[in-house]
Amino acid sequence: MAEPKQTYDPATIEPKWQRFWAEREVFRAKNPGEPGFDPKQPKFYALDMFPYPSAAGLHVGHPEGYTATDIVSRWKRAKGCNVLHPMGWDAFGLPAEQYAIQTNTHPATTTAANVATFKRQLQRLGFSYDWSREISTADPKYFKWTQWIWKQLHARGLAYESNAPVWWCEALGTVLANDEVINGKSERGDHPCERRPLRQWVLKITDYAERLIADLDGLDWSESLKTMQREWIGKSEGAEIDFDVHGHAGTKIRVFTTRPDTLFGASFMVLSPEHPLVAKITTEAQRAAVEAYQRNAAAKSELERTDLAKDKSGVWTGAHAHNPLFAADDPKGRIPVWIADYVIVTYGTGAIMAVPAGDERDFAFAQKFHLPIPGIFAPATGDAQRDARVAAGEECCSDDVPFAAHNTNGALSIAGLGMAAAKRKVIDWLVAQGRGQAKVTYKLRDWLFSRQRYWGEPFPVLHTQDGVELVPDAQLPVTLPHMDDFKPGGVPESPLIRARDWVATKDQKGRPAQREINTMPGAAGSSWYFLRFCDPRNEREFCAKAASDYWLPVDLYVGGTEHAVGHLLYSRFWTKVLHDQGLVREKEPFRKLYNQGMIQAFAYEDARGAIVAMKDVKEQGDDVVHAATGEKLKQIVTKMSKRYGNVVNPDDVVVEYGADTLRLYEMYMGPLADSKPWNPKDVPGVFRFLQRSWRLAVPEFHEHGAIHAWLANDRPDDPALEKALHRTIHKVDGDIERLAFNTAIAAMIVFVNDATKAVDKLSRSQLLRFAQLLQPFAPHLAEELWERLGGQGLLTHAPWPAVDAALLVDDEVEIAVQVLGKVRGRAMVPNKCANDVAIAAARSAVASHLEGKTVVKEIVVPGKLVNFVVK
RNA sequence: GCCGGAGUGGCGGAAUCGGCAGACGCACAGGUUUCAAAAACCUGCGCCCUCACGGGCGUGCGGGUUCAAGUCCCGCCUCCGGCACCA
Numbered sequence: 001m002a003e004p005k006q007t008y009d010p011a012t013i014e015p016k017w018q019r020f021w022a023e024r025e026v027f028r029a030k031n032p033g034e035p036g037f038d039p040k041q042p043k044f045y046a047l048d049m050f051p052y053p054s055a056a057g058l059h060v061g062h063p064e065g066y067t068a069t070d071i072v073s074r075w076k077r078a079k080g081c082n083v084l085h086p087m088g089w090d091a092f093g094l095p096a097e098q099y100a101i102q103t104n105t106h107p108a109t110t111t112a113a114n115v116a117t118f119k120r121q122l123q124r125l126g127f128s129y130d131w132s133r134e135i136s137t138a139d140p141k142y143f144k145w146t147q148w149i150w151k152q153l154h155a156r157g158l159a160y161e162s163n164a165p166v167w168w169c170e171a172l173g174t175v176l177a178n179d180e181v182i183n184g185k186s187e188r189g190d191h192p193c194e195r196r197p198l199r200q201w202v203l204k205i206t207d208y209a210e211r212l213i214a215d216l217d218g219l220d221w222s223e224s225l226k227t228m229q230r231e232w233i234g235k236s237e238g239a240e241i242d243f244d245v246h247g248h249a250g251t252k253i254r255v256f257t258t259r260p261d262t263l264f265g266a267s268f269m270v271l272s273p274e275h276p277l278v279a280k281i282t283t284e285a286q287r288a289a290v291e292a293y294q295r296n297a298a299a300k301s302e303l304e305r306t307d308l309a310k311d312k313s314g315v316w317t318g319a320h321a322h323n324p325l326f327a328a329d330d331p332k333g334r335i336p337v338w339i340a341d342y343v344i345v346t347y348g349t350g351a352i353m354a355v356p357a358g359d360e361r362d363f364a365f366a367q368k369f370h371l372p373i374p375g376i377f378a379p380a381t382g383d384a385q386r387d388a389r390v391a392a393g394e395e396c397c398s399d400d401v402p403f404a405a406h407n408t409n410g411a412l413s414i415a416g417l418g419m420a421a422a423k424r425k426v427i428d429w430l431v432a433q434g435r436g437q438a439k440v441t442y443k444l445r446d447w448l449f450s451r452q453r454y455w456g457e458p459f460p461v462l463h464t465q466d467g468v469e470l471v472p473d474a475q476l477p478v479t480l481p482h483m484d485d486f487k488p489g490g491v492p493e494s495p496l497i498r499a500r501d502w503v504a505t506k507d508q509k510g511r512p513a514q515r516e517i518n519t520m521p522g523a524a525g526s527s528w529y530f531l532r533f534c535d536p537r538n539e540r541e542f543c544a545k546a547a548s549d550y551w552l553p554v555d556l557y558v559g560g561t562e563h564a565v566g567h568l569l570y571s572r573f574w575t576k577v578l579h580d581q582g583l584v585r586e587k588e589p590f591r592k593l594y595n596q597g598m599i600q601a602f603a604y605e606d607a608r609g610a611i612v613a614m615k616d617v618k619e620q621g622d623d624v625v626h627a628a629t630g631e632k633l634k635q636i637v638t639k640m641s642k643r644y645g646n647v648v649n650p651d652d653v654v655v656e657y658g659a660d661t662l663r664l665y666e667m668y669m670g671p672l673a674d675s676k677p678w679n680p681k682d683v684p685g686v687f688r689f690l691q692r693s694w695r696l697a698v699p700e701f702h703e704h705g706a707i708h709a710w711l712a713n714d715r716p717d718d719p720a721l722e723k724a725l726h727r728t729i730h731k732v733d734g735d736i737e738r739l740a741f742n743t744a745i746a747a748m749i750v751f752v753n754d755a756t757k758a759v760d761k762l763s764r765s766q767l768l769r770f771a772q773l774l775q776p777f778a779p780h781l782a783e784e785l786w787e788r789l790g791g792q793g794l795l796t797h798a799p800w801p802a803v804d805a806a807l808l809v810d811d812e813v814e815i816a817v818q819v820l821g822k823v824r825g826r827a828m829v830p831n832k833c834a835n836d837v838a839i840a841a842a843r844s845a846v847a848s849h850l851e852g853k854t855v856v857k858e859i860v861v862p863g864k865l866v867n868f869v870v871k
Numbered sequence: 872g873c874c875g876g877a878g879u880g881g882c883g884g885a886a887u888c889g890g891c892a893g894a895c896g897c898a899c900a901g902g903u904u905u906c907a908a909a910a911a912c913c914u915g916c917g918c919c920c921u922c923a924c925g926g927g928c929g930u931g932c933g934g935g936u937u938c939a940a941g942u943c944c945c946g947c948c949u950c951c952g953g954c955a956c957c958a
Contacts, residue, residue: 224875228953231874236957257958270958312956342956352958361956443957561952635882668896670884673876675951679883685896688911695911734887743885746895753895756912816891821939823891859938861890869938 006702008694010658014780018126026796027128029084031535032550037082044081045551046073047530047590049559049567052090052522053114055099058121059640060648060666060678065558065596067663068672068739070127072556074776075736077128078800084551086533087122087129089115091138093522094172094188097455100486107455107486111138121651125659126779128796133536137525138455142532144477145542146525147460149574151470152581158204159449161468166448168196168492175200175492177448177521179232179566198492201459201518203447205573209233210440211587212572220592225564232565234443239427241353241436243269243321245281246334253277253321253337256348256441259358260430261414261422264407265376266353267366269321269337270314272345273297281337283318290315290339297341312365314340323353324435325409340365348441356396363396378404378416447570449521452494454486456519463514464507472508478515494518526567527574530554530589548584553591558672561595568593594739597675599666601646604633611638614645637677648678660778661687667741667777686745690781692752693774696759697767697785706788711764718761724754725766726807732773733803741777748773764789769801817842818867824849827866835860842866 021027030037046069051062073085089111096107096114103110115136122129135142153159167176171191175198180187205212213233216226238258245251253269271278273294282290293315319337326333342361343352356366356373366373375393379386379401389395391404400419407414407422412429414422430436450459458478460471471478481502486495496517497503507513528542535547571589578584604617604624618627625632640647653662664686670676697707705712728751735744751770755762768791775782775795786795810831815838817825825845829838839858843850850868857869 222875224953227875231954234954234957238958255958259958340956342958344957347957354958359958361958364956441957564953668883674884676883679897682883682897689896691911738887740887742883743887743895746885749895814891818891818939821890821937826891857938859890861939864890865939867890867938 005700006698006706007700008691008698008781010660010690010780011655013784014124014126014659017780017783018123020783021126021128021796022123022131025132026794027083027085027130028132029082029086029130031547033546041080041082043084043551044073044076044556045084045554046070046076046556047085047533047554047558048087049557049563050088050090050526050529051118052093052095053111053118054095055110055114057114057117058650060650060653060662061560061599061640063125063650063662064599064666064672065560066122066125066127067666068594068596068741069556069558070663071667071736071741071776072739073128074779074796075800077796078772078775078798080799083128084133084533085127085129086133086135086536087127087131088133088135088529088533089118089137090522090526090529091115091136092143092456092520092525094174094453094455097453097486100455104484106482106484108138111136111455124654125650125663128779133533135529135532135536137457137529140477140479141539143457143525145532146457146520146528147471147476147478148473148542149528149578150520150524151460151473152583153203153574153577154470156577156580158207158577160202160204162200162202162446163197164200164202165195165197166200167193168198169193173492174451174453175448177523177566196492198452199518200448201450201516203449203573205447205569206442206444208573208576209235209442209444211576212444212569215572215576215588219588219590221590222593222595225561225568225593225595228564229569232444232569236441236443238439238441239423239430239436240349240439241324241430243324243353244328245277245337246320246322248281248319251277251280253351254349255351255353256439257353257355259355259419259423260426260436261403261417261419262355262358262376263323263325263353263426264403264409264414265355265357265374266323266335267356267372267374268335268354270340270343270352270354270362270365271317271337272343272350273339273341274345275339275343275350277351278317278339281317281319286316286318290317293339312340312342312361312368314338314342314365314369316369324430324433325412336371338365338369346445347443357390357393358396358398360396360398376404376407377401447573449524450518451521452492452517453519454480454483454495456521457524458496458519459516461516462505462507463516465511465513466507469507469513523567523570527570528578530557530571531575531578531584542583545583545585548586552584552586553589555591557590557593558596559593560598564595594672596672597670598639599669600637600675600677601640601644601648602635602677602679603638603644603646605636606631606633611636611644613643640678648680653683657683657687658690658780660690660781664690664745664778668745670742672739672741689745689749689752690778692756693770693778694781694785696752696755696762696770697788708760710760711762711767711789714765715763717763717766718758721755721758721761721763721766723807724751725769726803729769729773729801730803730808733800736776745777748777771795772798772801813863815842815863816865817845818865819846819849819870821867831863835862838862838866842868 048066048069073083077083091111096111099110100107137143167181169176169186169191172186172189176186176193181193185191186193213230213235216229236258238256239260240254240256241260242252242254245253317337317339320334321337322328323333323335354362356363357376373393375391377390377397379390381387390397402416402418403414403422405415414425427438458480460476460478462469481499483499494517503515503517505513505515531543531548534551535543538544575584575589576587579587603611605611606626612626612633616627617624617633623632650662665683668686697711699705699708728747731747732744768789771782771785783795812828813831814826814828816823817827827841827845829841838860853870855868855870859867
């Protein structure tokens with residue numbers, strides 16, 4: 001006859017508390033001015049990178065970052081902060097539309113279904129989101145303001161139309177931004193892309209390049225992430241210099257160079273094959289060869305171009321240009337003009353002066369085509385052989401070395417100068433001659449801001465006979481027409497072109513006009529969602545300034561590195577524009593940013609290095625073998641993939657162990673920033689910890705009560721356990737602060753193990769405080785324990801337990817005693833004792849090791865060790 | 872090629888400021904309990920020598936600084952991420 005047991009049962013307590021929290025809106029954040037808002041509380045804004053609700057549902061990777069911010073949010077609440085911790089949906093985008101094409105289901109329908117799934121899955125994990133602030137970028141109430149913000153950019157001259165070549169992806173039927181194309185293939189789906197001219201909306205992010213670099217300095221982001229952004233923006237300081245073309249009076253080739261100081265060494269020029277002057281200056285004799293090269297370059301995909309990176313190719317145009325350092329009739333200034341695909345039309349001016357003595361690429365090109373390599377340096381590095389080769393132009397040198405005596409044209413000399421001084425002098429001379437000026441160039445290009453797709457924000461734009469007309473604010477949002485067919489019709493235009501009744505409209509004067517049929521890219525809605533969370537239901541403004549003044553900047557933003565240059569750069573840009581409009585006080589949206597690592601999985605590969613799907617893998621003793629062949633397999637770590645059959649579904653983990661175990665396991669796996677493999681065998685370990693925590697309070701059988709008898713009333717705290725508890729509180733507190741959740745959990749495990757051994761000595765007060773510690777990590781179990789123990793009010797509202805610093809120090813400490821740096825014994829000494837007391841104790845602890853030796857030095861690290869240096 | 876980050880037991884990891892390497896968990900082994908098993912609890916668990924006491928070795932590799940190095944310096948190797956002819 002089975003007796004009624006009270007085992008730890010997450011399936012009962014988790015839904016109970018989730019319902020309770022939701023019904024009472026326990027995690028509702030209050031804005032200034034709202035009833036109950038306490039201006040004395042500091043604010044804390046903890047934000048997750050909101051998900052794109054895919055049809056696949058939540059992945060175990062999602063809750064990793066979400067749990068981290070949730071722990072910090074719950075901890076900050078306990079520390080008396082007013083915490084904003086919202087969640088929403090990045091709901092526009094390609095996959096919903098691709099899916100719609102395949103299944104004939106409207107993207108709005110699938111998106112709504114996916115959002116419902118994601119929300120249900122997230123709510124099962126007990127995150128302390130303020131769901132009253134939930135937003136979706138595809139909601140007209142939201143994208144009304146995305147359109148409005150776009151109008152602000154337009155008003156500041158930051159949005160323009162362009163026909164410049166853009167990345168076109170045939171398979172996806174859309175154009176892509178630079179960061180969505182990797183080595184000539186689409187980031188999403190890995191489809192080949194090519195460059196095509198197409199009318200596009202573009203945002204002038206380059207106007208903000210300098211500020212986007214400068215303001216990185218004040219941010220609490222990882223150096224590697226800042227470096228990625230700096231390199232993406234790619235600032236180069238140098239000069240623009242004009243070269244005349246022989247036989248083409250009035251035609252100048254303008255180059256950009258970071259080394260104007262090496263102008264004396266320019267021995268040829270290179271234009272990119274697409275440079276507009278190529279056709280004009282090419283001689284008849286060279287025309288056929290030049291045009292063939294241009295056709296060839298155009299046909300090459302970017303991938304082929306980069307693959308063949310090191311092998312230089314090019315053709316002479318037949319033309320000569322003239323180095324501005326020398327008079328027009330001085331033959332020293334006459335240099336040939338080539339075209340080559342190592343010069344990129346979109347960077348700088350699309351043309352370079354080639355200085356083979358100082359630039360590796362120019363050097364390689366000159367060698368291949370037997371062009372002159374005039375030496376310009378007089379190095380004295382001590383390596384005489386190398387110095388001689390550099391001076392003779394036999395070896396390239398891009399270091400800062402002095403210039404040789406012959407770097408002069410009579411009027412200007414840089415002989416003996418180093419790089420910086422020579423740069424200044426050459427630029428000054430060029431400016432005086434009207435032949436050039438200092439110039440800063442960026443790799444960053446303007447943000448291609450339109451897509452030829454249905455499922456995105458429509459632009460608030462009409463094309464009228466007078467040109468572009470913006471839809472008045474009062475008529476926003478411009479919503480999407482209902483359509484049943486989203487297939488790109490083989491033309492680059494968006495499927496919206498087929499919504500004839502929607503496209504054909506009237507302008508302000510009542511004349512016929514056409515709606516813009518491009519839609520905004522996925523990154524539009526996500527570039528300002530952190531602002532909308534501050535004031536999500538405002539119907540008059542995108543976000544009241546008072547609300548963003550209060551909540552911004554985001555104090556902790558957690559997400560994956562994949563958004564290092566895209567989303568994070570765009571969000572910073574929009575924030576700065578809105579700041580310049582006087583609409584947002586902050587210049588930077590995200591004060592502290594933290595990238596979580598990836599959750600990977602184990603997989604098994606055979607001798608050939610091929611991964612064997614999990615269904616074909618079986619354990620045999622200590623080995624893992626191929627089920628069919630019996631071949632021994634090697635365990636490797638890789639990403640989760642349907643193909644390998646190693647994907648872990650968070651729902652399954654919740655069903656088997658509960659949400660608290662899932663949360664705890666993901667935090668216990670290792671440091672948040674590291675990528676680490678999911679190991680199913682480790683999950684029961686944290687589950688056991690929660691069971692042990694439960695048993696500290698709850699007896700096995702009902703008839704013994706809801707809690708152990710000795711916990712029913714207050715009593716004096718056991719001093720040993722009290723000490724252990726204070727140390728645990730202190731450790732957990734510091735570890736949450738530095739986002740080291742794995743070691744915080746380890747500390748709690750240690751406490752529970754200690755407490756288990758002395759379970760009947762534990763007091764109610766101690767267990768209540770332990771529940772408070774556990775709450776950010778395993779909130780359901782903690783809240784249940786709190787309730788059973790009769791804690792006051794809701795645990796979620798309880799203040800963080802205090803630490804008595806006096807309990808963190810021991811009266812006596814054990815120190816290590818070393819002889820010549822090796823531990824040879826231990827000694828107990830009074831805490832903070834004088835050095836000679838410690839030395840005396842140490843000497844007797846290692847007496848046998850000191851016998852017959854002379855101690856020449858005694859090193860004391862108080863409270864830690866004594867080291868004897870002997871002879 | 873350039874710029875980041877990492878490499879510690881059978882596995883995941885800890886060591887926060889140069890001070891006892893291996894916390895904590897997993898796996899494994901032994902034990903208590905049980906008719907039995909599971910669960911739970913207790914003990915052990917880097918490698919080598921030793922019955923033991925004890926000793927030697929040990930944080931990717933090779934050097935160095937220091938009383939003391941996983942941690943600092945120099946030179947390599949491997950893996951992961953980013954950039955990649957950007958003038």
